[in-house]
Amino acid sequence: MAGRPQNSGFEASAITVLKRAVELDGKGRFTESLVCYQEGLNLLMEVLKVTTDDVKKQAFRTRIREYMDRAEKVKQHVEQEKEAGKYxxxxxxxxxxxxxxxxxxxxxxxxxxxxxxxxxxxxxxxxxxxxxxxxxxxxxxxxxxxxxxxxxxxxxxxxxxxxxxxxxxxxxxxxxxxxxxxxxxxxxxxxxxxxxxxxxxxxxxxxxxxxxxxxxxxxxxxxxxxxxxxxxxxxxxxxxxxxxxxxx
The missing domain is CATH 3.30.870.30 (MITD, C-terminal phospholipase D-like domain)
Structure with missing residues (x-):
C-alpha cells in the first residue's frame, strides 16, 4: 500500500513528460524531444519496477517499447541530418x-x-x-x-x-x-x-x-x-x- 502513491506519482510524471516529448517531436524540436523521451522512459521504467499486476506490467512494457522505438527513430534522423550537414x-x-x-x-x-x-x-x-x-x-x-x-x-x-x-x-x-x-x-x-x-x-x-x-x-x-x-x-x-x- 505504501508504494502506490509513489508509483502513481511516477506514472503521472512520466505521462506529462512523454506528452511533452511527443509535442516537441511534432513541432520538429527533435533534440528537446529526445531529452523528454529519455526522462519519461526512465520514469516509466521506475513504475514498471514496482508494478506487481501482470496485465499492467505488460501494458507498461508495450508503452516503453513504443516510445523507445520512436525515440530511436528521432535520434537516427538527427544523426543522419548532422552527418549530411543539413540539420x-x-x-x-x-x-x-x-x-x-x-x-x-x-x-x-x-x-x-x-x-x-x-x-x-x-x-x-x-x-x-x-x-x-x-x-x-x-x-x-x-x-x-x-x-x-x-x-x-x-x-x-x-x-x-x-x-x-x-x-x-x-x-x-x-x-x-x-x-x-x-x-x-x-x-x-x-x-x-x-x-x-x-x-x-x-x-x-x-x-x-x-x-x-x-x-x-x-x-x-x-x-x-x-x-x-x-x-x-x-x-x-x-x-x-x-x-x-x-x-x-
Whole structure:
C-alpha cells in the first residue's frame, strides 16, 4: 500500500513528460524531444519496477517499447541530418510566453564534448544585458559540460558608459577564472549577427540575441527564475556543422 502513491506519482510524471516529448517531436524540436523521451522512459521504467499486476506490467512494457522505438527513430534522423550537414531546427518563441530559459533553449545542445563556446551578440552592454550573459555563463559552468573557454564578441557601450561595461565584464572574467574557465572579450563596431557556436558542432542563432526576455521588477516573479519570465517574440534557428566539431 505504501508504494502506490509513489508509483502513481511516477506514472503521472512520466505521462506529462512523454506528452511533452511527443509535442516537441511534432513541432520538429527533435533534440528537446529526445531529452523528454529519455526522462519519461526512465520514469516509466521506475513504475514498471514496482508494478506487481501482470496485465499492467505488460501494458507498461508495450508503452516503453513504443516510445523507445520512436525515440530511436528521432535520434537516427538527427544523426543522419548532422552527418549530411543539413540539420536545421527552428523554435518560435511567442510573445509573453514563458518556459524559455537558456537552460531549456540551449541545454539540449550542451554535452560533455562542449569545451569552448563562442558568443556573438552586439548588445551585451547595459546592466541587464550583461546579467543575461552572466546567466548563460552560469549555465555553462554549472551543467554537464566541460567548458574551459568562453569568447564574447560584442559592441562597446558608446552611448552609456563603456568603462562600466568593461568593469562588469572584467569582474565576470575574474569570477569565471575561479572555475577554471577563460573568458575572452572582443569588441566590434560592425557586428550585427547574433549567434552562439559550440565546439561540439551546434550553432544557435537567436533573432534577438540573449536579450529576448521582457523587463521585470527586481522583486517580481521571473527576475531570478528565467523560466517564469515573459519573453519577447523571436525565432531561434539551430544548425549543426561538422566543420566546427572536434574529432572525438
Amino acid at each position: 536545421h531546427e527552428q523554435i518560435h518563441i511567442v510573445a509573453d510566453s514563458t518556459n524559455n530559459s537558456y537552460s531549456r533553449i540551449l541545454g539540449p545542445f550542451l554535452d560533455e564534448f562542449t569545451t569552448e563556446v563562442h558568443v556573438e551578440d552586439p548588445y551585451i552592454r547595459s546592466a541587464h544585458q550583461i546579467y543575461n550573459f552572466l546567466r548563460l555563463c552560469e549555465l555553462l559552468v554549472g551543467g554537464k559540460t566541460k567548458v574551459k573557454r568562453i569568447s564574447l564578441t560584442t559592441g562597446r557601450d558608446e552611448q552609456g558608459n563603456a568603462q562600466t561595461q568593461q568593469g562588469r565584464l572584467d569582474e565576470l572574467k575574474r569570477s569565471l577564472s575561479d572555475y577554471g574557465v577563460t573568458l575572452d572579450v572582443n569588441y566590434s563596431s560592425t557586428l550585427h549577427d547574433r549567434e552562439i557556436r559550440l565546439n561540439n558542432g551546434w550553432i544557435i542563432k537567436i533573432g534577438r540575441g540573449l536579450d529576448y526576455f521582457k523587463n521585470t521588477g527586481k522583486f517580481s516573479i521571473g527576475f531570478c527564475d528565467m523560466d517564469l519570465r515573459k519573453c519577447q517574440e523571436t525565432t531561434v534557428d539551430i544548425f549543426h556543422s561538422k566543420h566546427t566539431a572536434q574529432n572525438r
